[in-house]
Amino acid sequence: MTRVLLVSTYDLGHQSFGLASPAAWLAADGAEVSCLDLAVQTLDEAVVRAADLVAFYLPMHTATRIAADLIPRVRLLNPRARLCAYGLYAPVNRDLLHELGVDAVIGGEFEEPLAALVRGDGEHDTVSLARQDFLVPSRQDLPTLDRYAHLTLPDGTTRTVGYTEATRGCKHLCRHCPIVPVYGGRFRVVQRDVVLADIRQQIAAGAQHITFGDPDFFNGPAHALALVRSIHEEFPELTYDVTIKVEHLVANLDRMSVLRDTGCIMITSAVESVDERILEIFDKQHSRADFLKVVNGLREVGIHLNPTFVAFTPWTSLEGYMAFLDEIDELDLVASVAPIQYAIRLLIPEGSKLLELADVQNLVEPFDRTRLCYPWRHPDPAVDALQEAVFALVAEATERRESRAAVFDAVRPLVAAQVGGPTVTNPRPIRTSRPVPQLSEPWYCCAEPTEDQRISPI
Numbered sequence: 001m002t003r004v005l006l007v008s009t010y011d012l013g014h015q016s017f018g019l020a021s022p023a024a025w026l027a028a029d030g031a032e033v034s035c036l037d038l039a040v041q042t043l044d045e046a047v048v049r050a051a052d053l054v055a056f057y058l059p060m061h062t063a064t065r066i067a068a069d070l071i072p073r074v075r076l077l078n079p080r081a082r083l084c085a086y087g088l089y090a091p092v093n094r095d096l097l098h099e100l101g102v103d104a105v106i107g108g109e110f111e112e113p114l115a116a117l118v119r120g121d122g123e124h125d126t127v128s129l130a131r132q133d134f135l136v137p138s139r140q141d142l143p144t145l146d147r148y149a150h151l152t153l154p155d156g157t158t159r160t161v162g163y164t165e166a167t168r169g170c171k172h173l174c175r176h177c178p179i180v181p182v183y184g185g186r187f188r189v190v191q192r193d194v195v196l197a198d199i200r201q202q203i204a205a206g207a208q209h210i211t212f213g214d215p216d217f218f219n220g221p222a223h224a225l226a227l228v229r230s231i232h233e234e235f236p237e238l239t240y241d242v243t244i245k246v247e248h249l250v251a252n253l254d255r256m257s258v259l260r261d262t263g264c265i266m267i268t269s270a271v272e273s274v275d276e277r278i279l280e281i282f283d284k285q286h287s288r289a290d291f292l293k294v295v296n297g298l299r300e301v302g303i304h305l306n307p308t309f310v311a312f313t314p315w316t317s318l319e320g321y322m323a324f325l326d327e328i329d330e331l332d333l334v335a336s337v338a339p340i341q342y343a344i345r346l347l348i349p350e351g352s353k354l355l356e357l358a359d360v361q362n363l364v365e366p367f368d369r370t371r372l373c374y375p376w377r378h379p380d381p382a383v384d385a386l387q388e389a390v391f392a393l394v395a396e397a398t399e400r401r402e403s404r405a406a407v408f409d410a411v412r413p414l415v416a417a418q419v420g421g422p423t424v425t426n427p428r429p430i431r432t433s434r435p436v437p438q439l440s441e442p443w444y445c446c447a448e449p450t451e452d453q454r455i456s457p458i
């Protein structure tokens with residue numbers, strides 16, 4: 001019997017679908033599967049030494065950076081094991097992973113290729129977009145849900161959070177998005193009965209809220225709506241949150257009441273910028289006006305919007321950054337924006353579609369093997385200096401557990417000092433004092449790494 005160790009290094013505070021799903025496939029094939037989630041567990045060297053195959057799950061940039069440090073250690077601990085890397089960030093970092101000693105690199109829909117690799121009839125390097133018949137994820141070997149991010153509701157109560165995925169990939173082609181180089185505008189569905197069974201087992205394990213990790217929950221709205229109706233019928237007390245792009249929110253505002261009525265309390269949306277030029281460069285297919293429609297539309301329906309931004313790009317000016325802060329304040333979104341969003345710097349990983357732009361080619365430095373990205377400098381050094389100052393401020397404020405409003409009020413003078421504007425929006429709007437639902441681990445993805453890899457939300 002092949003002994004397989006699946007390792008996750010970081011998955012944004014979730015009990016990882018990317019461990020649980022392949023664990024079910026491999027066990028069904030007769031493998032002896034162990035899982036290690038190093039976000040909440042320490043490396044068990046005995047388990048590493050015993051494994052015939054160690055597979056690292058790389059769903060995001062931070063996870064890949066941590067794994068890149070870990071892989072040589074695992075190789076030393078167990079020189080006879082085959083090493084594999086799988087997940088979104090594996091194929092785009094293929095060369096580096098091979099140099100580190102990884103034998104097989106699997107991207108896209110990874111369960112079947114991983115199972116084939118363990119059986120001995122799989123390809124070593126593959127990106128599969130084949131439609132799969134999913135199995136119910138196997139979660140019994142994972143740390144309990146109370147070890148992961150929790151949800152705090154506006155009334156101060158907390159909820160245990162489970163995590164699942166109803167689709168993977170995305171049918172859109174935003175230039176800065178790490179999904180595009182792998183899925184190329186396609187998405188794949190996890191069958192409804194599998195998602196329901198996965199949610200059922202997480203509720204039995206204590207989940208009171210589910211985060212759907214789909215890159216865009218409304219890539220397949222019929223699938224999404226049928227799913228949440230079924231879940232709500234069975235578990236009327238369950239709440240959930242999803243991620244939906246601005247364009248889809250605008251097109252489906254009339255369906256938001258269905259989400260609300262089935263337990264959706266929060267929608268994360270990658271707004272990225274309020275600057276039309278930057279939205280165009282990213283090919284986001286939405287405008288600032290669309291963002292405003294979404295803010296108002298979700299407010300009317302009563303679902304909290306959790307907007308995310310790429311605050312610093314090569315095209316961000318000091319004045320543009322100030323305008324971004326003003327917009328957040330004027331729209332009364334200060335309580336809704338996690339402080340890390342003010343500091344996020346555009347990440348340009350290997351394979352990024354942004355690299356096709358001459359403007360970007362002229363701007364980036366050679367690939368940095370430690371940071372796993374193409375570093376860039378802003379043409380105006382004052383913008384880079386501001387980003388560093390904002391990042392340091394956010395990190396310190398997070399340590400002190402300051403409120404979102406306090407962080408916002410501290411960020412604004414940093415830029416006001418540079419552009420000579422007022423330190424508060426004038427006239428300053430009356431901010432809502434109503435608290436908002438918050439997950440205890442922030443969403444961030446397209447962030448160029450700084451020395452700190454994780455910041456908690458406030």
Ligand code: SF4
Pocket residue numbers: 170171172173174177178179180215216245270
């Ligand atoms: S940024 Fe969002 S909408 Fe755009 S391609 Fe990526 S997942 Fe899809």
